[in-house]
Amino acid sequence: MLTIKGNAKINLTLDVLYKREDGFHQVEMIMQAIDLADELRLEERATGNISIASTIARLPCDQRNLAYRAAALIKETCQVKSGVxxxxxxxxxxxxxxxxxxxxxxxxxxxxxxxxxxxxTTHELEQLGSKLGSDVPFCIKGGTMLATGRGEILQSLVDIKPCFVILAKPSVSVSTAWVYRQYKSQNVKVRPNTAGVIASLGQGDLVGVAKGVCNVLESVTIPVHPEIKRLKQAMMQHGAMASLMSGSGPTVFGLAEDQTKAEYIAEKLKSQCAADIFVTKTVGRSEEV
Known part of the structure; x- marks a missing residue:
């Protein structure tokens, strides 16, 4: 039996540059690992079968589950007879x-x-991961990374100065594929200054990073789910350094310099908003389990 922790991520920046000939979108984004994490327990099985169970009843436990597909891919690639x-x-x-x-x-x-x-090697695992999804290579590496291409081409950045993260997940669910299908560059009013945020990371300037957070996919998701904008506004009103939608949404995150401030913001949100609220923190590559 082996137990492993899988960290969630937020996007400090997310820019969509253009639609590629292969149908995917060319992106440029700064991704950040956070300490909110799933715990996976892997137990070898001599039968060769792959099976999955979960604490979430609605989570599919067959080929629709990305974890199942990951197990099948590495088993087939490396010609492993055991199951898990x-x-x-x-x-x-x-x-x-x-x-x-x-x-x-x-x-x-x-x-x-x-x-x-x-x-x-880590590189070989990243290559396998890129066959499963654009975010999988980042999740293998963690920390603070610049992601380009479909999101699978990674460049290590200076880890963000440690800070606390407030997450607010409204009751709606959002399909990433739907958001990208609906994306229109002409609807974007502000684009990320990715180079500026990278410079702030290099200087350990958390205020500079906070000023630069930006996600062009808000132009798609917020008009359909206005509660995202309300959550962003509430976080800023209660003292967050920055607030942004993560990825294609609908989760909103806020940055806070210390735990006391983060927990204060979280308590205010819990009393005002119908959303699941979490307080967590950033995770650097050296801290990864």
């Missing part, structure tokens, strides 16, 4: 823009590489 039972203790909200499915897939790749003693 995967138990997912789900803490990351589903369909929330926090890479919950991708981080489970990344955890399975990392975990089975150890459990089955396959000896794959």
């Amino acid at each position: 039972h995967i138990f997912i203790d789900k803490k990351i909200p589903v369909a929330a823009g926090l890479a919950g499915g991708s981080t489970d897939a990344a955890s399975v790749l990392l975990g089975l590489n150890r459990l089955w003693k396959l000896g794959l």
Whole structure:
């Protein structure tokens, strides 16, 4: 039995540059690992079968689950005869823009590489992960990264100065594929200054990072789900350094310099908003489990 932790992510910036000939969108985004995490337990099975169980009843436990597909991919690629039972203790909200499915897939790749003693390098695991989803390679590496291409091409950045993160997940779920299908560049009023945020990261300037957070996909999701805008406004009113929708939404995050401020904002949101509220913190690569 092997236990592994899979961290959620937020997007400090997210820019869509253009639609590619392969149908995907070319993106440029700064991704950040956070300490909200799923815990996966992997148990080898001699039968060769892959099975999944979860603490979330509505989570599919078959080929629709990215963790299942990750196990099947690494098993087939490395011609492993053993099977595995995967138990997912789900803490990351589903369909929330926090890479919950991708981080489970990344955890399975990392975990089975150890459990089955396959000896794959991090780069080889990233290549496998990119076949499963654009966020999976980042979830393998964690920390603070610049992601380009479909999101699978990664460049390590200076880890963000440690800070606390307030998350607010409204009751709606959002399909990433739908958001990208609806995206129109002409509807975007402000684009991220990605280079500026990278410079602030390099200087350890959390205020500069906070000033630069920006996500062009808000132009799609907020008009359909205006509660996202209300959550952003509430976070800023109660003292967050910055507030932004993560990924394709609907989760909104706020940044706070210390835990006291983060918990104050969270308590205010709980009394005002119909959303699931979490307080967590940023995670650097050196802290990854």
